[in-house]
Amino acid sequence: MITVEVVLFATLRKYNPHGPSSEPFNMQVPVGSTVDYILKELKIPPRESKQVFINSIRQDRDYVLKDGERVAIFPPIAGG
């Protein structure tokens, strides 16, 4: 297993398993897990999470996570 730090922004904080918060939390995931695995584990619907940044760099859903990485997940915002 590896440990990653997850931060859920704005409306996605409701998917925080420790209660609705944008405080970072740790997740233990199997070696070889992708971004997609995290999204599914947290039950975040795909349309709510198009923006995932690993250590502040945008990555796709098939990105393979490494131990200690920080996963930031955003909802799309488009208002003007």
Place this chain on the structure above:
Amino acid sequence: MDELVKAVKTVSREKTAPDGQKYESISISAVRDVAAQFSCLPQDVELAALQSDILPERYQRSMGTTGGTRGQALLLQSQAAVVGLGGLGGLVAELLARMGVGTLVLADGDRFSESNLNRQLLATEQNLEESKVSAAQKRIGQVNSAVRMLPFEGIVDENNAPDLLQGCQVVLDCLDNLTSRFLLETVCRDLGIPMVHGAIAQFVGQVSTIFPGDPGLEAIYGPLESGRDKGIEVELGNPAATPALVAAWQVQEAIKVLLGRGEPLQNRLLFIDGEQATCDIFQLG
């Protein structure tokens, strides 16, 4: 000597800046008088003044930012497009006018309604049902008569956008849907114009400055998909402060682009979460 320059020099006055420096200043009324005398635009008079190192007094407090009369002259000779004149665009247009960006393309196809009043700077109880472009023109005319305006009342599409944006040095994406934002980005890319993107929803907002070769909006939103045109603002709405936060950042980015000053938010996304009081910067590609 050019007659206009001679007239400008005649009406300028020496003043002292807050830091004690002396400078030559020209007032708004003197600009108007000279413009009337020469049957030219206030902008022409201001430009003649700036090129003679005479400062239109209205820009005095911008000097530290613009770098003096030369930088101000550069702004006055610049053209920016504000596409969308709602929560973001109304404020963006006014701030660009206050900075003395000389030519503003003002584009929107909408009219003010009551639900705009909570956040759209140019919406008032008196101008409901007025077109946003018309309201912006009136306001900018009151704020800075040296600004030339190129109004466009309608939806920006692939047919009209190239003509509308041609000649701009920067475009401000103040739109409210992804289809139009992606279209604007494509046209900006084709024309080689940097685009300052801003978007808001409830307590959160984002800003990024996209140059023609950058991955841009796709790096933020993923590929454009049919049926996914809006974000979480649809359910959460937008309050008064979030558009002001994001619009201010957009204007600062645009001014930097026009002056060639500072570090733009290029290939970076600024994400502001007002509720958590956090600002993060994320790398795009």
